[in-house]
Amino acid sequence: MPVVxxxxxxxxxxxxxxxxxxxxxxxxxxxxxxVTKRFSDAVAVDSVxxxxxxxxxxxxxxxxxxxxxxxxxxLAGFEEPSGGRILLGGEDLAGxxxxxxxxxxxFQSYALFPHMSVEKNVAFGLKQEGLPKDVIAAxxxxxxxxxxxxxxxxxxxxxxxxxxxxxxxxxxxxAKKPKVLLLDEPLGALDKKLREETQFxxxxxxxxxxxxxxxxxxxxxxxxxxADRIAVMDAGRLVQVxxxxxxxxxxxxxxxxxxxxxxxxxxxxxxxxxxxxxxxIAAPGAAGPLAVDDPDESLDPGQAVAVAxxxxxxxxxxxxxxxxxxxxxxxxxxxxxxDWTVYRIRLDDGRILRxxxxxxxxxxxxxxxxxxxxxxGFLPDAAVxxxx
Amino acid sequence: MRGRLSPFNVVSLTxxxxxxxxxxxxxxxxxxxxxxxxxxxxxxxxQWYFALLENEPLLDAAWVTVRVAFVTAILAxxxxxxAAISLTRYGRFRGRALFTGMVYAPMVMPEVxxxxxxxxxxxxxxxxxxxxxxxxxxxxxxxxxxxxxxxARLVAFDRSLEEAAMDLGATPWRTFVSVTLPVIAPAVxxxxxxxxxxxxxxxxxxxxxxxxxxxxxxxxxxxSVRLGVTPEINAASTILILLVTTGVxxxxxxxxxxVMMRQAG
Numbered sequence: 331m332p333v334v335x336x337x338x339x340x341x342x343x344x345x346x347x348x349x350x351x352x353x354x355x356x357x358x359x360x361x362x363x364x365v366t367k368r369f370s371d372a373v374a375v376d377s378v379x380x381x382x383x384x385x386x387x388x389x390x391x392x393x394x395x396x397x398x399x400x401x402x403x404x405l406a407g408f409e410e411p412s413g414g415r416i417l418l419g420g421e422d423l424a425g426x427x428x429x430x431x432x433x434x435x436x437f438q439s440y441a442l443f444p445h446m447s448v449e450k451n452v453a454f455g456l457k458q459e460g461l462p463k464d465v466i467a468a469x470x471x472x473x474x475x476x477x478x479x480x481x482x483x484x485x486x487x488x489x490x491x492x493x494x495x496x497x498x499x500x501x502x503x504x505a506k507k508p509k510v511l512l513l514d515e516p517l518g519a520l521d522k523k524l525r526e527e528t529q530f531x532x533x534x535x536x537x538x539x540x541x542x543x544x545x546x547x548x549x550x551x552x553x554x555x556x557a558d559r560i561a562v563m564d565a566g567r568l569v570q571v572x573x574x575x576x577x578x579x580x581x582x583x584x585x586x587x588x589x590x591x592x593x594x595x596x597x598x599x600x601x602x603x604x605x606x607x608x609x610x611i612a613a614p615g616a617a618g619p620l621a622v623d624d625p626d627e628s629l630d631p632g633q634a635v636a637v638a639x640x641x642x643x644x645x646x647x648x649x650x651x652x653x654x655x656x657x658x659x660x661x662x663x664x665x666x667x668x669d670w671t672v673y674r675i676r677l678d679d680g681r682i683l684r685x686x687x688x689x690x691x692x693x694x695x696x697x698x699x700x701x702x703x704x705x706x707g708f709l710p711d712a713a714v715x716x717x718x
Numbered sequence: 719m720r721g722r723l724s725p726f727n728v729v730s731l732t733x734x735x736x737x738x739x740x741x742x743x744x745x746x747x748x749x750x751x752x753x754x755x756x757x758x759x760x761x762x763x764x765q766w767y768f769a770l771l772e773n774e775p776l777l778d779a780a781w782v783t784v785r786v787a788f789v790t791a792i793l794a795x796x797x798x799x800x801a802a803i804s805l806t807r808y809g810r811f812r813g814r815a816l817f818t819g820m821v822y823a824p825m826v827m828p829e830v831x832x833x834x835x836x837x838x839x840x841x842x843x844x845x846x847x848x849x850x851x852x853x854x855x856x857x858x859x860x861x862x863x864x865x866x867x868x869x870a871r872l873v874a875f876d877r878s879l880e881e882a883a884m885d886l887g888a889t890p891w892r893t894f895v896s897v898t899l900p901v902i903a904p905a906v907x908x909x910x911x912x913x914x915x916x917x918x919x920x921x922x923x924x925x926x927x928x929x930x931x932x933x934x935x936x937x938x939x940x941x942s943v944r945l946g947v948t949p950e951i952n953a954a955s956t957i958l959i960l961l962v963t964t965g966v967x968x969x970x971x972x973x974x975x976x977v978m979m980r981q982a983g
Contacts, residue, residue: 408881428885429884429887433885441881444879458887503885
């Protein structure tokens with residue numbers, strides 16, 4: 331086993347310079363304290379405790395119905411918590427109506443006022459504050475410039491494309507300089523190409539303005555791309571709150587591993603630990619006992635665990651790879667995606683594992699074909715042990 | 719299925735429309751009859767329209783009718799819109815289905831019964847019958863039409879528009895005035911026109927609820943006809959038809975336009 335210097339390692343290739351959540355003296359801008367929301371008999375949000383910091387791009391991620399939208403709507407003031415408190419800048423928001431909260435929201439449907447022009451839509455919030463006309467006009471112009479919609483100021487919403495409406499909605503929500511901008515599935519209605527472009531634009535705007543963004547989405551790719559930190563939610567509870575890198579490379583449990591990205595999960599039993607720190611795991615179907623480099627100290631021999639390995643961290647080859655970690659099987663499907671090739675490999679017990687290979691060259695010597703017997707291999711530190 | 723009209727379609731369409739509109743066409747035609755006899759064509763003339771201008775009782779009745787219809791439409795629109803909002807907005811309160819049914823009931827209630835019950839009410843509370851009793855009676859049966867029209871619009875209303883307004887700092891009242899009302903305005907206007915038109919041509923309920931000095935045009939026409947149909951009445955009826963048709967067409971156009979706006983937006 332090659333010895334790796336771990337001192338310079340970080341989890342995931344993410345932005346490293348901003349991490350107030352690791353600073354014990356940092357005061358959170360928003361604090362959810364044991365927030366619960368019950369609708370008649372169903373619990374939508376179940377005692378969520380969460381801190382969000384100033385300037386952060388925070389994302390609530392989860393499948394539909396997991397409570398992420400309800401949590402955000404409670405912050406906006408459209409729902410009152412059934413239990414717990416929400417603090418903004420240290421002040422309890424209980425009983426503060428939506429129109430008095432320094433929080434603005436960009437709606438999934440954009441919710442542009444159909445009877446008002448783009449300009450009037452953006453000016454709406456400023457008008458409610460009773461600002462003088464020239465101040466409003468200047469601010470509206472500034473906002474439209476920010477989202478590159480100056481030319482469309484006089485248009486009505488129904489004369490705009492989906493992407494243009496999205497921009498107007500963003501400008502309108504930012505016009506009042508809110509402390510927090512809430513984004514409810516902001517890119518859900520856009521097509522793929524436009525969505526990717528807009529993701530980076532939104533990130534640029536967030537960094538430029540320094541506003542705290544809280545985004546709700548069910549799209550893990552969107553969350554991974556944009557967020558500083560992600561809170562993964564399931565059935566009203568927080569499952570894991572961490573940076574995109576940690577969420578992906580060190581998922582806390584099966585749900586997170588499975589929800590964010592593709593993963594191969596193999597069940598096994600802990601047999602022991604080597605002096606080097608490698609955990610030994612007996613996994614039925616594997617060519618031998620598995621070796622996993624996981625910092626978790628709390629495992630016991632005999633404990634049932636799952637080993638999770640991402641498809642791109644596995645190799646597929648005709649010869650048995652070096653190292654212990656190997657599975658043998660037959661090539662069942664090959665999916666060529668251009669940048670990636672996906673191999674679905676069927677083990678002898680019928681389970682199917684996915685392995686992806688980056689196509690870094692245009693030509694491949696003796697490519698692996700369907701129905702060939704192959705070995706899947708992975709390095710000890712490519713895998714994660716899921717104990718729960 | 720957007721085929722061409724088959725001969726069968728053409729025939730049924732013609733028969734259907736003939737059945738509906740020949741009586742009205744005959745009435746309009748005879749309003750331009752030069753002869754005093756209703757059943758004999760004596761050449762084209764507009765004299766009966768001019769004669770109308772000198773028929774004081776008929777003009778009085780027309781004026782009463784327009785005033786009643788106008789006040790009715792305003793009151794029915796306000797009440798009907800309020801009912802529509804509470805029925806669509808305040809969730810599933812106890813007895814919501816019952817309330818919905820009760821709002822719609824006057825649409826199918828026999829007019830004679832509505833009229834009679836109102837008459838009994840006015841008599842029992844000792845209210846002098848006249849302009850206001852007719853108006854009140856008309857409000858009770860036109861309000862539900864406004865509710866139906868406005869409710870249809872509210873059901874399709876995107877609640878996040880109101881949330882967005884409040885989120886941007888508008889109080890609930892400001893939200894209603896600057897967002898909800900403008901968006902549902904076409905339906906409210908359509909409801910207003912519908913109430914106006916319904917009040918304009920009502921005979922049965924007005925006959926029960928009216929008193930001396932508040933004879934409406936349909937009542938006047940009906941009582942004149944009992945003494946014999948005159949071309950003058952035909953002329954008055956033609957004008958009434960014109961008014962009602964205009965009201966209905968404008969209401970339909972307003973609704974259609976707002977639907978198109980909504981689909982585009």
